[in-house]
Amino acid sequence: MAFNGVKSYYDILEVSASADNAEIKSAYRKLARKYHPDVNKSPEAIDLFKQITIAYETLSDESKRHQYDIINGIFKTTFPQSECPEPRKSTKSDNRDIKSCNAQDISKTRYNDENKNAKTDNKKNKKRISPLMAFRYWCARFKKHRQERNNKKPQKGQDITTDITISPDEVMTGSQRILNIRTTVTCEKCFGHKFTNGDKCSECGGKGVITDTKKIKLTIPKGVKDGAKLRLKGAGASGKNGGPNGDVYVKIRVEIKTQVHFDKLNIYYNVPITPFEAALGEEITIPAFDGTIKLKLPKNTTSGQKFRLAKQGLKKNGKIGDLIVTVTIEIPQDLSDDEVKLYEQLKNISSVNVRKNFGYGS
Numbered sequence: 079m080a081f082n083g084v085k086s087y088y089d090i091l092e093v094s095a096s097a098d099n100a101e102i103k104s105a106y107r108k109l110a111r112k113y114h115p116d117v118n119k120s121p122e123a124i125d126l127f128k129q130i131t132i133a134y135e136t137l138s139d140e141s142k143r144h145q146y147d148i149i150n151g152i153f154k155t156t157f158p159q160s161e162c163p164e165p166r167k168s169t170k171s172d173n174r175d176i177k178s179c180n181a182q183d184i185s186k187t188r189y190n191d192e193n194k195n196a197k198t199d200n201k202k203n204k205k206r207i208s209p210l211m212a213f214r215y216w217c218a219r220f221k222k223h224r225q226e227r228n229n230k231k232p233q234k235g236q237d238i239t240t241d242i243t244i245s246p247d248e249v250m251t252g253s254q255r256i257l258n259i260r261t262t263v264t265c266e267k268c269f270g271h272k273f274t275n276g277d278k279c280s281e282c283g284g285k286g287v288i289t290d291t292k293k294i295k296l297t298i299p300k301g302v303k304d305g306a307k308l309r310l311k312g313a314g315a316s317g318k319n320g321g322p323n324g325d326v327y328v329k330i331r332v333e334i335k336t337q338v339h340f341d342k343l344n345i346y347y348n349v350p351i352t353p354f355e356a357a358l359g360e361e362i363t364i365p366a367f368d369g370t371i372k373l374k375l376p377k378n379t380t381s382g383q384k385f386r387l388a389k390q391g392l393k394k395n396g397k398i399g400d401l402i403v404t405v406t407i408e409i410p411q412d413l414s415d416d417e418v419k420l421y422e423q424l425k426n427i428s429s430v431n432v433r434k435n436f437g438y439g440s
Contacts, residue, residue: 250392267281310327
């Protein structure tokens, strides 16, 4: 039926090119029941079931069928039946045998008429086909053949990308998150072919895939950087034709806090201190990569002064960063009466002018 000798959709469904929709549907249901992978466990059943479904999807749609017939050179022409000449009445004087018009003669006449008309139609069609039409025809055939070939190849499922925001504490200590990922999986009832027994699949609604939500456990490693991508292999959409599943890529965003930020493996930490801690040089506690550390402030520490604590930063690949602490002197908002009196006494006894070198202009 097809120009290139490949088994046509009519041959696959075991119907003639002139079959109507009812015959095509009946043939599909019969073959689908016979070769459905749930029933037929032979190795070639899945491939045969796919071919049967594709053939039915094409031939059951009037516009697709018409286009398929044109591309594959299938011409349906109805020819008038040859009328059988009436036999001559025998007479006594005529002893010759009268040849009757039997079924064989009618069949031979039809065959000759069909051959003659088909050749005439082919000649007309050849005359009508321009080089541009021929070029488009072969391009369409090549494209169709390539699509059919690619559709049978194992294909990897779609990758999924999502973002999450983590706190600076999670950067320093690491953590675990549960992600809800919406993805598509191949329908297990129709195997992605959208139809079962000639009708739309009731499970997927004729889509061939089902949308599902997966719960995935994500481990956030210590020292992960802002903008880093974590890969969860095989957690994406299902593959096709036995292909592998896609992957999930999680992009990390670190929550911005004024007191903590990161630069490579170094941690920069802004720490508030009281006036007496700055003046007297107290020991303060600072959160670090592993637990807490002690920082001894020198006497007369100034606001904005920086202290570098070596090897107290992030750890990665055998390397350790530093912790850089910037102190800021802050006055408590709610001073007690005794504290206010002490500040007044300090004011009365202080002789230092902290603005003596402060001026305006250039």
